[in-house]
Amino acid sequence: MKPALSVVAAGVVTACLLAASNAAAFSASAPYAASATRSDVIRVAMEPRGQVKPQFQRRLVRLATNEQPGTIIIDTNNKYLYLVEGDNRARRYGIGVGRDGFGWSGVVKVGRKAEWPGWTPPPEMRVREAKKGHKLPAFQEGGEDNPLGARAMYLYRNGNDTAFRIHGTNQPWSIGLNMSSGCIRMMNKDVTDLYDRVPIGTKVIVVGPGNKQGEVSYQDRGVDVLRTIFGG
Helix, strand or coil: CHHHHHHHHHHHHHHHHHHHHHHHHCCCCCCCHHHHHCCCCCCHHHCCCCCCCHHHCCEEEEEEECCCCCCEEEECCCCEEEEEEECCEEEEEECEEECCCCCCCEEEEEEEEEECCCECCCHHHHHHHHHCCCCCCCCECCCCCCCCCCEEEEEEECCEEEEEEEECCCCHHHCCCEEECCCEECCHHHHHHHHHHCCCCCEEEEECCCCCCCCCCEEEEEECHHHHHHCC
Protein backbone atom coordinates (compact mmCIF):
# COMPACT_ATOMS: atom_id res chain seq x y z
CA MET A 1 0.00 0.00 0.00
CA LYS A 2 2.90 2.39 0.52
CA PRO A 3 3.55 3.11 -3.20
CA ALA A 4 -0.13 3.95 -3.70
CA LEU A 5 -0.09 6.31 -0.75
CA SER A 6 3.01 8.02 -2.14
CA VAL A 7 1.28 8.66 -5.46
CA VAL A 8 -1.74 10.18 -3.73
CA ALA A 9 0.48 12.37 -1.56
CA ALA A 10 2.40 13.59 -4.60
CA GLY A 11 -0.87 14.45 -6.33
CA VAL A 12 -2.05 16.49 -3.35
CA VAL A 13 1.22 18.42 -3.22
CA THR A 14 1.04 19.15 -6.95
CA ALA A 15 -2.56 20.36 -6.62
CA CYS A 16 -1.63 22.70 -3.78
CA LEU A 17 1.29 24.15 -5.73
CA LEU A 18 -0.89 24.75 -8.79
CA ALA A 19 -3.55 26.43 -6.68
CA ALA A 20 -0.99 28.70 -5.05
CA SER A 21 0.43 29.64 -8.45
CA ASN A 22 -2.99 30.52 -9.84
CA ALA A 23 -3.86 32.51 -6.74
CA ALA A 24 -0.68 34.57 -7.08
CA ALA A 25 -1.63 35.53 -10.62
CA PHE A 26 -4.68 37.39 -9.29
CA SER A 27 -3.36 38.52 -5.90
CA ALA A 28 -3.30 42.18 -6.93
CA SER A 29 -7.05 42.37 -7.53
CA ALA A 30 -8.65 39.28 -5.99
CA PRO A 31 -9.35 39.32 -2.25
CA TYR A 32 -10.48 35.70 -2.50
CA ALA A 33 -7.32 34.30 -4.07
CA ALA A 34 -5.72 33.33 -0.76
CA SER A 35 -8.39 30.63 -0.21
CA ALA A 36 -6.89 28.59 -3.07
CA THR A 37 -3.91 27.65 -0.88
CA ARG A 38 -6.10 25.70 1.57
CA SER A 39 -5.20 22.03 1.48
CA ASP A 40 -8.85 20.97 1.86
CA VAL A 41 -10.00 22.82 -1.27
CA ILE A 42 -9.96 21.14 -4.68
CA ARG A 43 -10.75 23.66 -7.41
CA VAL A 44 -12.98 22.60 -10.29
CA ALA A 45 -10.57 24.36 -12.64
CA MET A 46 -7.89 21.81 -11.77
CA GLU A 47 -9.86 18.86 -13.09
CA PRO A 48 -7.83 17.21 -15.88
CA ARG A 49 -10.30 17.67 -18.72
CA GLY A 50 -7.95 18.87 -21.42
CA GLN A 51 -6.34 22.15 -22.40
CA VAL A 52 -7.73 25.18 -24.21
CA LYS A 53 -7.11 24.76 -27.93
CA PRO A 54 -4.53 27.17 -29.44
CA GLN A 55 -7.10 28.88 -31.69
CA PHE A 56 -9.01 30.06 -28.63
CA GLN A 57 -6.09 31.90 -27.06
CA ARG A 58 -6.29 35.70 -27.09
CA ARG A 59 -5.09 37.22 -30.38
CA LEU A 60 -4.73 40.56 -32.15
CA VAL A 61 -6.52 40.09 -35.47
CA ARG A 62 -7.43 41.93 -38.66
CA LEU A 63 -11.21 42.36 -38.55
CA ALA A 64 -13.13 44.04 -41.35
CA THR A 65 -16.36 45.49 -39.95
CA ASN A 66 -18.56 48.56 -40.13
CA GLU A 67 -19.14 48.53 -36.37
CA GLN A 68 -17.68 51.38 -34.31
CA PRO A 69 -14.52 50.96 -32.21
CA GLY A 70 -15.39 49.77 -28.72
CA THR A 71 -18.18 47.48 -29.94
CA ILE A 72 -18.18 43.84 -28.85
CA ILE A 73 -19.16 41.25 -31.48
CA ILE A 74 -19.81 37.73 -30.21
CA ASP A 75 -19.72 34.96 -32.82
CA THR A 76 -21.34 32.04 -30.99
CA ASN A 77 -20.96 29.72 -33.99
CA ASN A 78 -17.18 29.96 -34.09
CA LYS A 79 -16.75 30.61 -30.33
CA TYR A 80 -15.07 34.01 -30.64
CA LEU A 81 -15.62 37.37 -28.98
CA TYR A 82 -14.20 40.42 -30.79
CA LEU A 83 -13.50 43.82 -29.28
CA VAL A 84 -13.47 46.18 -32.28
CA GLU A 85 -10.56 48.64 -32.21
CA GLY A 86 -11.00 50.33 -35.62
CA ASP A 87 -8.80 50.43 -38.72
CA ASN A 88 -9.47 46.74 -39.38
CA ARG A 89 -8.20 45.88 -35.91
CA ALA A 90 -9.70 43.85 -33.11
CA ARG A 91 -8.86 41.75 -30.08
CA ARG A 92 -10.17 38.24 -30.39
CA TYR A 93 -10.92 36.02 -27.40
CA GLY A 94 -12.00 32.38 -27.25
CA ILE A 95 -15.31 31.78 -25.50
CA GLY A 96 -17.68 29.08 -24.32
CA VAL A 97 -21.36 29.49 -25.27
CA GLY A 98 -24.83 28.09 -24.65
CA ARG A 99 -25.48 24.41 -25.19
CA ASP A 100 -28.30 23.16 -27.42
CA GLY A 101 -31.52 24.96 -26.56
CA PHE A 102 -29.77 27.79 -24.70
CA GLY A 103 -28.29 29.74 -27.61
CA TRP A 104 -29.56 33.24 -28.37
CA SER A 105 -28.87 36.35 -30.42
CA GLY A 106 -29.54 40.06 -30.17
CA VAL A 107 -28.11 43.52 -29.51
CA VAL A 108 -27.57 44.43 -25.85
CA LYS A 109 -25.36 46.65 -23.71
CA VAL A 110 -23.06 46.21 -20.75
CA GLY A 111 -25.31 47.49 -17.98
CA ARG A 112 -23.22 46.59 -14.95
CA LYS A 113 -19.77 45.25 -14.12
CA ALA A 114 -18.45 43.36 -11.11
CA GLU A 115 -15.13 41.98 -9.89
CA TRP A 116 -15.24 38.48 -8.38
CA PRO A 117 -19.05 38.53 -8.58
CA GLY A 118 -21.41 36.51 -6.46
CA TRP A 119 -23.72 34.04 -8.19
CA THR A 120 -27.48 33.67 -7.79
CA PRO A 121 -28.61 30.64 -9.81
CA PRO A 122 -31.98 31.24 -11.53
CA PRO A 123 -34.83 29.29 -9.89
CA GLU A 124 -35.40 27.26 -13.06
CA MET A 125 -31.72 26.23 -13.05
CA ARG A 126 -31.93 25.09 -9.43
CA VAL A 127 -35.00 23.00 -10.24
CA ARG A 128 -33.41 21.57 -13.38
CA GLU A 129 -30.18 20.64 -11.62
CA ALA A 130 -32.05 19.22 -8.61
CA LYS A 131 -33.70 16.71 -10.92
CA LYS A 132 -30.19 15.56 -11.87
CA GLY A 133 -29.22 15.20 -8.23
CA HIS A 134 -27.21 18.46 -8.12
CA LYS A 135 -28.16 20.81 -5.30
CA LEU A 136 -27.26 24.41 -6.12
CA PRO A 137 -26.99 27.15 -3.48
CA ALA A 138 -29.47 30.03 -3.44
CA PHE A 139 -26.44 32.32 -3.54
CA GLN A 140 -22.69 31.77 -3.75
CA GLU A 141 -20.13 34.37 -2.74
CA GLY A 142 -17.55 35.44 -5.30
CA GLY A 143 -14.23 33.63 -5.40
CA GLU A 144 -12.12 31.19 -7.37
CA ASP A 145 -14.66 28.40 -6.95
CA ASN A 146 -17.52 30.60 -8.21
CA PRO A 147 -18.90 29.72 -11.69
CA LEU A 148 -18.79 33.41 -12.74
CA GLY A 149 -15.03 33.56 -12.31
CA ALA A 150 -12.93 36.69 -11.87
CA ARG A 151 -15.15 39.27 -13.61
CA ALA A 152 -18.68 39.65 -14.93
CA MET A 153 -20.28 42.09 -17.36
CA TYR A 154 -24.08 42.03 -17.07
CA LEU A 155 -25.96 42.40 -20.34
CA TYR A 156 -28.99 44.71 -20.46
CA ARG A 157 -31.63 45.46 -23.08
CA ASN A 158 -33.75 48.61 -22.85
CA GLY A 159 -32.49 49.17 -19.33
CA ASN A 160 -33.48 45.70 -18.12
CA ASP A 161 -31.19 42.87 -17.07
CA THR A 162 -31.41 40.02 -19.60
CA ALA A 163 -29.97 37.53 -17.05
CA PHE A 164 -27.15 36.85 -19.54
CA ARG A 165 -23.55 37.75 -18.73
CA ILE A 166 -20.07 37.79 -20.14
CA HIS A 167 -18.09 36.25 -17.31
CA GLY A 168 -15.03 34.27 -16.31
CA THR A 169 -15.02 30.60 -15.46
CA ASN A 170 -13.41 28.13 -13.08
CA GLN A 171 -13.63 25.58 -15.90
CA PRO A 172 -11.17 26.91 -18.51
CA TRP A 173 -11.27 23.59 -20.36
CA SER A 174 -14.84 24.50 -21.42
CA ILE A 175 -13.67 27.35 -23.70
CA GLY A 176 -14.59 26.51 -27.30
CA LEU A 177 -17.52 24.31 -26.21
CA ASN A 178 -21.31 24.61 -26.06
CA MET A 179 -22.15 23.94 -22.44
CA SER A 180 -23.41 27.10 -20.69
CA SER A 181 -27.00 28.13 -20.00
CA GLY A 182 -26.69 31.00 -22.46
CA CYS A 183 -24.01 33.13 -20.82
CA ILE A 184 -20.72 33.86 -22.56
CA ARG A 185 -17.79 32.45 -20.60
CA MET A 186 -14.13 33.36 -20.95
CA MET A 187 -10.87 32.34 -19.32
CA ASN A 188 -10.29 34.43 -16.20
CA LYS A 189 -7.21 36.10 -17.67
CA ASP A 190 -9.21 37.08 -20.77
CA VAL A 191 -12.35 38.33 -19.03
CA THR A 192 -10.12 40.46 -16.78
CA ASP A 193 -8.41 41.94 -19.85
CA LEU A 194 -11.76 42.67 -21.53
CA TYR A 195 -13.28 44.05 -18.32
CA ASP A 196 -10.53 46.66 -18.09
CA ARG A 197 -11.12 47.78 -21.70
CA VAL A 198 -14.90 48.20 -21.89
CA PRO A 199 -17.06 50.71 -20.00
CA ILE A 200 -20.66 50.41 -18.94
CA GLY A 201 -22.84 51.20 -21.96
CA THR A 202 -20.69 49.21 -24.39
CA LYS A 203 -22.70 47.85 -27.34
CA VAL A 204 -22.68 44.05 -27.54
CA ILE A 205 -23.83 42.20 -30.67
CA VAL A 206 -24.50 38.50 -30.11
CA VAL A 207 -24.62 36.59 -33.40
CA GLY A 208 -26.42 33.31 -32.83
CA PRO A 209 -29.64 31.34 -33.26
CA GLY A 210 -32.63 33.35 -34.42
CA ASN A 211 -30.62 36.12 -36.12
CA LYS A 212 -32.16 38.69 -33.78
CA GLN A 213 -28.97 40.73 -33.95
CA GLY A 214 -30.04 42.08 -37.35
CA GLU A 215 -27.57 43.01 -40.07
CA VAL A 216 -23.98 42.96 -38.89
CA SER A 217 -20.93 42.81 -41.12
CA TYR A 218 -17.60 41.41 -39.94
CA GLN A 219 -14.85 39.31 -41.44
CA ASP A 220 -11.98 37.80 -39.50
CA ARG A 221 -8.89 38.03 -41.73
CA GLY A 222 -6.58 36.27 -39.33
CA VAL A 223 -3.83 37.21 -36.92
CA ASP A 224 -2.41 40.71 -37.23
CA VAL A 225 1.22 39.67 -37.45
CA LEU A 226 2.73 43.17 -37.34
CA ARG A 227 0.76 44.21 -34.26
CA THR A 228 1.51 40.90 -32.60
CA ILE A 229 5.25 41.38 -33.11
CA PHE A 230 5.62 45.14 -32.66
CA GLY A 231 2.54 46.02 -30.61
CA GLY A 232 0.31 49.03 -31.14
